[in-house]
Amino acid sequence: MSETITAPATTGEIAPAEHHLLEGASDLEMLPGELHPHPSPFQYVMIAVVLCVITAAEVGAYYLDKSVSKGAITAILVFGAVAKFFIVTGWYMHLKTDAKIFRRFFILGVTGAFFLFTIVLLTLSGLADV
Amino acid sequence: MAQVALPVNHDTDAHAIEHDHHVPSAGVSNTKLAMWVFLSSDCLFFGAFITTYLLYRNRNLTGPTPRSLYNIPFTSVTSFILLMSSLTMVLALAAIQRGDHRRFRVWVLATATFGMLFIGGQVFEFTEFYRQGLSLRTNVSGSIFFVATGIHGLHVTIGIIWLLSLWGMSAQGKLGKENSEAVEISGLYWHFVDVVWIVIFAVVYLIPT
Numbered sequence: 583m584s585e586t587i588t589a590p591a592t593t594g595e596i597a598p599a600e601h602h603l604l605e606g607a608s609d610l611e612m613l614p615g616e617l618h619p620h621p622s623p624f625q626y627v628m629i630a631v632v633l634c635v636i637t638a639a640e641v642g643a644y645y646l647d648k649s650v651s652k653g654a655i656t657a658i659l660v661f662g663a664v665a666k667f668f669i670v671t672g673w674y675m676h677l678k679t680d681a682k683i684f685r686r687f688f689i690l691g692v693t694g695a696f697f698l699f700t701i702v703l704l705t706l707s708g709l710a711d712v
Numbered sequence: 713m714a715q716v717a718l719p720v721n722h723d724t725d726a727h728a729i730e731h732d733h734h735v736p737s738a739g740v741s742n743t744k745l746a747m748w749v750f751l752s753s754d755c756l757f758f759g760a761f762i763t764t765y766l767l768y769r770n771r772n773l774t775g776p777t778p779r780s781l782y783n784i785p786f787t788s789v790t791s792f793i794l795l796m797s798s799l800t801m802v803l804a805l806a807a808i809q810r811g812d813h814r815r816f817r818v819w820v821l822a823t824a825t826f827g828m829l830f831i832g833g834q835v836f837e838f839t840e841f842y843r844q845g846l847s848l849r850t851n852v853s854g855s856i857f858f859v860a861t862g863i864h865g866l867h868v869t870i871g872i873i874w875l876l877s878l879w880g881m882s883a884q885g886k887l888g889k890e891n892s893e894a895v896e897i898s899g900l901y902w903h904f905v906d907v908v909w910i911v912i913f914a915v916v917y918l919i920p921t
């Protein structure tokens with residue numbers, strides 16, 4: 583919906599009749615491009631606790647008994663890294679709350695890199711020593 | 713007072729007036745979008761180094777390899793420090809969005825300090841490796857290890873300089889609540905550096921060969 587209001591042309595002052603519009607905007611914390619409010623500081627701290635727990639589990643997996651297969655350890659480490667990756671990008675970098683265009687650009691880069699370098703690894707890993 | 717008629721969309725334009733942001737047709741900040749495009753391209757940049765490490769880690773093994781010299785407890789502590797710097801970064805952003813400049817300076821300085829501790833740890837690690845006979849020229853595995861983690865360290869160093877610049881601007885009163893987007897963009901860069909380390913720590917240091 584579009585309507586017309588009057589606003590100061592050059593001085594930067596606010597016309598008294600329009601104060602209510604600008605005051606209403608200043609009450610909102612969100613900037614253009616943000617779809618939902620960002621997490622609160624308490625939520626940020628809770629997210630950090632989760633990240634620490636996952637990191638501790640990763641380091642613990644590294645020291646698992648040698649009887650545990652390398653495949654299982656690798657799976658735990660990859661899962662931990664992927665989980666931390668999505669937690670940081672989703673909450674700390676606000677991809678979950680910001681406009682979807684940011685998410686699309688980032689996913690484009692991440693998936694592009696993943697597929698490109700998977701192909702490179704599969705193609706070149708069989709080559710002899712250089 | 714001269715006045716001019718402006719069309720107003722209540723959902724976005726009122727914010728633009730309040731925060732003095734130019735809202736392009738996409739409805740998002742151009743600067744923030746540019747940072748996301750840069751970070752997207754940086755995924756390919758770091759992906760190339762990590763892939764090269766995976767390709768060459770078991771080849772041409774003359775002399776010590778990085779894997780034989782890793783000090784996992786030490787690197788775990790520096791990784792934890794970098795992870796916590798992401799927390800202090802978001803707390804700095806939340807503080808400046810509230811207009812709490814004192815706390816913003818505390819958190820942003822804490823973030824930069826954590827970053828410096830991480831870089832200090834990396835310098836210590838590189839020095840230890842060199843003392844034990846692993847240099848850029850020892851073998852391919854060592855070369856790509858130093859280059860990949862060194863490039864990441866360079867990114868962290870750039871981030872530290874950026875954060876200290878923001879701290880200085882805030883201390884001089886040049887960084888107000890209306891400039892919180894500048895802090896958010898530096899935060900995006902900082903978190904990305906953290907995300908890259910999450911991958912490097914798991915793939916380069918922890919995953920068994």
